[in-house]
Amino acid sequence: MKVIQSLGILLFLVGLTVFTVMPFLGDYTLTEDQVLANTKDIHQEKMAEILSPMYGETYSSNFSLISAYNENFNEYNEALKAESKWDDVIWDDYSLPLAQSSLSSPVRDNPWLFFGLSIGLAVLGGLMYNLPKYRGEPAGIKNNGIFHSAMKNRGWMGMITGAYLILFYIILYWFPAYIVNQIWMVTPLSMLLSGNPASQWFLYGTIYTLAITVMGVRMFRKYRGNKYQQLRTASVMFFQTAFAFLIPEILVLLNQPYFDFKNIWPLDYDFFYDYQIDTFLSSGGVGMFMLIWGILLIVIGVPTFTYFFGKRWYCSWVCGCGGLAETLGDPYRQLSDKSVKAWKYERVIIHSVLVLAVVMTALTIVNYFSGFALLGNVTNQLHSFYGFAIGSVFAGVVGTGFYPFMGNRVWCRFGCPLAAYLGLVQRFKSRFRITTNGGQCISCGNCSTHCEMGIDVRWYAQRGQEIVRSSCVGCGVCSSVCPRGVLNLENGPEENRINEMPIIIGNDSIKINA
């Protein structure tokens, strides 16, 4: 087994290396036809002129191509800006489609080969590493050595992993022109699913889904013998693969709007954006269904399910961000900050994001129905601010890139406005709680240590108190790692769910009113 696992790590590293060197392959030759084909009608003439010095030139790397592009393009734009001719400035960024079309590389020629050599090998290696884990050992959860690990306790491996993830997100969001090889690599897969060429988001979705799958298998091994963990892992794997990845692509294949049926506003912050509403309203019955479905989830789905089951029904069973956190992020769950100070920051930040999302959406809707008379294009600037600061930096770069530094739920704990909404329902109107089993707690701290949301579970357990916290995503790991059977996730009557003056049973010396 050791051999297979070592080979697995080797294959994974080979796959990762191929993926990482891919941007450096091939060269780029731009033609006027490509420029005309990839620019908007109103810019075609101008762009063709601006970029004409580049035609016929072969650029040996994306760096030289993009730097030449920027040189020519910026020269034109800066001049206009200097003269304050804002209407003539070209605000669109054409670097991605132009880099894509001007590329000639072995990846573009053999996409499936490179898919196999990079993502394929990484997936295969990951499975070879994960599947034999704990083979021949009795079932039981072992967190052996996680704090002695360079990967899982902010050692050098964790630092490198975090830095790589952060870099990946920065390129993905703001410099996709550098990864056109990878986008070409997944293009045949995209054609197969949706009949359309791939975007960087399709590339991201593919990797994301496979990461959840491979690391979901790791969860099955790690938590073998624990049905709750197995089922919720299977659930997030299913919702990611079917609802987030396949169904939206298939909808596009069927000429319907791209739509993730399980993504709920305000996590899905652009649900009420004007262009989204236009899409829904212009797509007949299906579009109307999507609009109504989305609204029903917000006003009925969230409160109802959260009342009966707590926010876990979404956060650790359905959500895509949660899915990644619970699989890829599971090795880092112990790095969350449990201090009361962190809890204070958490409450201020997450509720601020919720307020921001609500205000932004309200303004957008009012503006939409007033025919843009009220605020004009001000909402667009609000959208780009939110999209940049919350959607990209917070949810992506920090949310995932910081796994190895601050634990796997940074976004869910400090940033997600939907989690804040679910949390308010969970705290004030829900049947869900974590029950403490009488006086059995020994204050060992396993529960708090392994709580990804940074809840000091032990604080409650050792005083015999039920745990009712808005942030709890109900992953159930506190219950799984408890050595004395003290914690259990339960849905029950609301009365006495919140008890600030608990009595630890077992000591008859002290009575409640003695």
Next chain:
Amino acid sequence: MSSNRHVVIIGNGIAGVTCARQLRKLDDSVRITLISGESKYFFSRTALMYVFMGHMEFKHTQPYENWFWEKNRIELKEAWVKSIDYAAKNLHFESGENMGYDELVIATGSKPNKFGWPGEDLQGVQGLYSKQDLELMEENTHEGVKRAVIVGGGLIGIEMAEMLAYKKIPVTFLVRESSFWSNVLPKEESELVGRHMREHHIDLRLGEELNEIISDQNARVKAIKTKSGEEIQCQFVGLTAGVKPSIDFLRNTELGVNRGVKVNFGFQTNIPNVYSIGDCAEFHEAPASDRKQVEQVWYTGRMHGETLGHILAGKKITYKPGIWFNSAKFLDIEYQTYGTVPASWDAEKVKSFYWEHAGGKISFRMLMDLQDKILGVNNFGFRLRHEFFDQAIGEAWDGAKVISKLDKANFDPEFFAPYYIEIQKAFKDQFGGNVKVSKKSFIQKLFGASV
């Protein structure tokens, strides 16, 4: 009571800390000082094994953040007490400092038993109780240990075996009795644990005792010899044959001691204003028929502290523990017990119901008196609700009633196999009577929760 009195607690384990916290809750003005030479801040002793195995770091074993003590005005003194001048109400520290007190609480806990074995003080030979013991064990097992021997079949022994397994050190486990922890566990449960230990490749030697520990040239252990004459090469020896009150510095003074510090049910010693709680206290008589004079369990330490906190705040109460409960984890198998289940009983006076899962890792036992009233339960490999059994045993329910309501007692997570149904069936087969067998829920059927 004078409001500016000074209560000094020697020992910041669960007993001392609980006492300090309860007292502060009830009395805002009393001055409270907690003394410990082991660790400035309270930590959970039970979690030391997890630090060794890398499940946690030491800081995670501390149940309260460091600001907690200042906020609650509980002063922390990091020092070892050398002697006590009871007449002058003064403590002398090893550092040469002194500290006065108005009321003194002795909560110094335990230390590992040593029975005068030859070689018991060699390097590489140790018990496991304190933070310093943990640090020593990390040093002792850092390198060059090809085999370890553990002496004494109790809870700390099996924890130590698990810790050594993390370092891939093979373990030979000497147990004097004919099965594991057999002074506490009935035969079947004891065998269940023994099987599980062997499943984890622990070389369990039952009915075997330590004779001597053999030294190499550097006063380090190189082997042990058993009573049966076998010599086992080993570089580490864990002495885990129980613990005893850690009160050496209190002996031969006017304080009344025996095994521990002698106290009444108000935790008063023979000296006014001096109290003792936790592992180091010894009651004049056992607090209940199924309890001991020296109670050395986490939960009893907590209850002692809770009770004395109230007493020091002026409440007129005495120590009255409720229904007994305890828990442990044997490698992967969790154990809970509620009420009275001794290792053996008189079959003429006590009825026993025992169920064991075919896999041999999950079991349930209930003892009843001749009127079928529940006396206590043992459960292994699944979880049961404390509150349920506290009530059932306190109200002396019929065994059949307990079993019929076992679904309410179940504390296993959602989707887990409903073992209680199998237990109900087995009880009905064995004892007949009016037992209601629960139905599988829709979810249990849907996910094929097979037992």
